[in-house]
Amino acid sequence: MSNYHIKHLEEYFQVYRKSVRNPEAFWEEIAEEHFLWRKKWDKVLSWDFSKPEVTWFEGAQLNITENCIDRHLATRGEKTAIIFEPNNPEEEAQHISYYQLHDKVCRMANVLKEKGIQKGDRVCVYLPMIPELAVTILACARIGAIHSVVFAGFSSNALATRINDSDCKIVITSDGSYRGNKSIDLKGIVDKALEECPGVAHVLVAKRTKSTIEMKNGRDEWLQPLLDAAYGDCVPEIMDAEDPLFILYTSGSTGRPKGMVHTTGGYMVYTAYTFKNVFQYRENDVYWCTADIGWITGHSYIVYGPLANGATTVMFEGVPSYPDFGRFWEVIEKHKVNQFYTAPTAIRALAKQNLEFVENHDLSSLKVLGSVGEPINEEAWHWYNNNVGKKKSPIVDTWWQTETGGIMITPIPYVTPTTPTYATLPFIGIQPALMDEEGHEIMGNQVEGRLCIKFPWPSMARTIWGDHDRYRDTYFTAYKNNYFTGDGALRDAVGYYRITGRVDDVIIVSGHNLGTAPIEDAINEHPAVAESAIVGFPHDVKGNALYGYVILKETGETRDRDNLRNEINQQITEHIGPIAKLDKIQFVSGLPKTRSGKIMRRILRKIASNDVSNLGDTSTLLNPEVVQEIIDNVV
Numbered sequence: 266m267s268n269y270h271i272k273h274l275e276e277y278f279q280v281y282r283k284s285v286r287n288p289e290a291f292w293e294e295i296a297e298e299h300f301l302w303r304k305k306w307d308k309v310l311s312w313d314f315s316k317p318e319v320t321w322f323e324g325a326q327l328n329i330t331e332n333c334i335d336r337h338l339a340t341r342g343e344k345t346a347i348i349f350e351p352n353n354p355e356e357e358a359q360h361i362s363y364y365q366l367h368d369k370v371c372r373m374a375n376v377l378k379e380k381g382i383q384k385g386d387r388v389c390v391y392l393p394m395i396p397e398l399a400v401t402i403l404a405c406a407r408i409g410a411i412h413s414v415v416f417a418g419f420s421s422n423a424l425a426t427r428i429n430d431s432d433c434k435i436v437i438t439s440d441g442s443y444r445g446n447k448s449i450d451l452k453g454i455v456d457k458a459l460e461e462c463p464g465v466a467h468v469l470v471a472k473r474t475k476s477t478i479e480m481k482n483g484r485d486e487w488l489q490p491l492l493d494a495a496y497g498d499c500v501p502e503i504m505d506a507e508d509p510l511f512i513l514y515t516s517g518s519t520g521r522p523k524g525m526v527h528t529t530g531g532y533m534v535y536t537a538y539t540f541k542n543v544f545q546y547r548e549n550d551v552y553w554c555t556a557d558i559g560w561i562t563g564h565s566y567i568v569y570g571p572l573a574n575g576a577t578t579v580m581f582e583g584v585p586s587y588p589d590f591g592r593f594w595e596v597i598e599k600h601k602v603n604q605f606y607t608a609p610t611a612i613r614a615l616a617k618q619n620l621e622f623v624e625n626h627d628l629s630s631l632k633v634l635g636s637v638g639e640p641i642n643e644e645a646w647h648w649y650n651n652n653v654g655k656k657k658s659p660i661v662d663t664w665w666q667t668e669t670g671g672i673m674i675t676p677i678p679y680v681t682p683t684t685p686t687y688a689t690l691p692f693i694g695i696q697p698a699l700m701d702e703e704g705h706e707i708m709g710n711q712v713e714g715r716l717c718i719k720f721p722w723p724s725m726a727r728t729i730w731g732d733h734d735r736y737r738d739t740y741f742t743a744y745k746n747n748y749f750t751g752d753g754a755l756r757d758a759v760g761y762y763r764i765t766g767r768v769d770d771v772i773i774v775s776g777h778n779l780g781t782a783p784i785e786d787a788i789n790e791h792p793a794v795a796e797s798a799i800v801g802f803p804h805d806v807k808g809n810a811l812y813g814y815v816i817l818k819e820t821g822e823t824r825d826r827d828n829l830r831n832e833i834n835q836q837i838t839e840h841i842g843p844i845a846k847l848d849k850i851q852f853v854s855g856l857p858k859t860r861s862g863k864i865m866r867r868i869l870r871k872i873a874s875n876d877v878s879n880l881g882d883t884s885t886l887l888n889p890e891v892v893q894e895i896i897d898n899v900v
């Protein structure tokens with residue numbers, strides 16, 4: 266089991282050096298020893314970042330579900346694979362063993378086949394955090410269909426765009442979903458989306474809320490009777506290592522969402538290997554990641570990474586505040602969770618509550634705490650460390666992205682000494698670089714720059730669905746022969762990395778990446794709006810909140826401002842979803858623009874953050890006079 270489980274710092278440095286000196290030999294050894302392949306690769310790695318083209322384990326054949334399920338049956342058949350913790354604590358949790366998971370996935374796979382789904386077809390999954398969600402994506406992988414999970418908080422518009430972008434033939438959804446004391450009409454959202462999606466022939470509906478919904482004849486069917494009738498075994502489709510496993514959409518700084526394409530072999534190897542090390546997972550541990558499977562964190566570290574290691578992974582349907590702010594701690598106590606992985610926005614919200622919510626629960630099972638999604642501020646880090654980890658459980662501040670597939674910069678718990686707000690050191694095999702604005706690598710320590718990755722790693726996204734040029738232009742053009750992350754970072758005196766945040770037009774609100782362009786597009790569709798610009802400003806729970814500057818058309822000038830604000834947010838909710846609503850809206854007569862017509866967001870960001878002391882040089886603006894007007898009328 267060489268190199269698979271890092272146990273001390275010296276070993277980390279030793280294995281890291283090995284992984285960087287000879288990446289192919291390193292990953293070959295990991296892949297060979299810890300996974301089930303139907304056929305071994307002809308070549309471990311080929312790459313050319315100028316095209317960009319990257320292949321790992323070319324020529325190899327496998328099925329990822331054999332690695333995540335079948336191969337565990339002999340030794341771990343009765344072991345719990347998934348613990349489902351429902352939204353309502355009064356409803357009983359479900360323990361799904363590896364045997365049961367095998368049966369469920371096979372049945373679902375057979376149902377998909379019956380509906381005509383074949384290898385390479387795209388399947389849209391729009392489900393809440395119920396077992397059917399994990400089962401459906403594994404069922405797709407079983408038959409070689411490409412899953413495209415759309416977070417079940419997205420609006421019908423956002424759903425329709427994603428279904429059409431990747432030509433999904435079928436949608437798997439549920440009647441409704443629970444979120445705290447609310448329930449949401451998911452099927453209604455799907456019905457509305459499908460008015461714009463002529464390519465969808467089938468909709469399979471899981472029953473969750475038992476709400477009354479409309480079933481369209483010939484298109485919609487209840488899922489459960491189909492599963493009951495299906496056969497509980499399904500021969501896995503043999504896939505090439507580079508066959509696509511899934512598409513997952515992420516927001517870009519411009520226009521349409523980007524359908525990041527992940528492939529099978531490299532993704533499996535890297536997510537499994539990082540899971541094992543970053544959470545120091547041991548047999549019989551119970552691991553809980555609070556993310557939604559609608560995001561990459563859920564794909565890699567609720568489903569694929571844990572199951573590839575034969576782990577027990579918790580799927581939580583609810584929210585941290587229901588029935589009260591003690592829910593996370595109650596769940597940790599109830600299932601004796603050993604590794605707990607959540608987001609800074611949740612930590613900040615919980616840190617605002619009475620400490621009794623935490624203290625009333627026995628958290629002594631915890632061994633490792635994780636953080637992901639955005640920079641964790643020092644206050645939140647200490648609160649998490651003191652009150653949840655009781656200063657005994659190391660915090661792994663894990664930096665990575667939808668595009669990277671797996672964790673990239675992170676401490677290894679009980680191995681890497683942690684420092685608040687630092688993601689610390691690159692994971693095994695990861696070669697980060699900091700670049701200056703001219704595109705040169707900044708060497709040495711105590712430096713700051715734009716974060717790039719110099720060398721391919723197995724789980725990197727291979728393309729953007731249907732738009733390889735955009736993939737190249739977004740990630741591989743700014744810094745020649747490097748993958749550009751879109752983040753800024755600094756490297757301190759000992760070589761630890763601290764991520765400072767996005768350097769592009771993506772704003773992270775409560776851990777959700779929001780591109781400014783689609784929100785502005787949504788606002789601009791309002792009949793009274795002429796133009797708009799969105800920036801982020803610091804928010805003590807959400808990390809960032811959104812501030813919108815809106816120019817009205819003449820016809821809008823006479824309208825009531827509060828009504829307009831509500832309508833604009835309604836417009837955003839319909840186009841993107843409630844997560845993108847604006848906290849503040851200021852009506853302005855103009856936006857500061859450069860002579861080439863670009864909005865100077867830097868100035869707008871400063872004004873929104875109440876920091877107008879040093880706005881920099883505004884004399885080059887096309888319309889410098891609007892700056893003072895905006896400052897005078899700030900909301």
Ligand code: 6R9
Pocket residue numbers: 515560561562636637638639640641662663664665666667668688750751752764766767773776777778
């Ligand atoms: C996994 C995930 C990616 C962006 C990324 C960065 C931010 C994520 C972070 C972090 C600081 C961390 N980010 N983890 N920033 N420290 N530990 O979140 O993927 O949704 O694609 O977001 O999130 O800005 O570029 P994704």
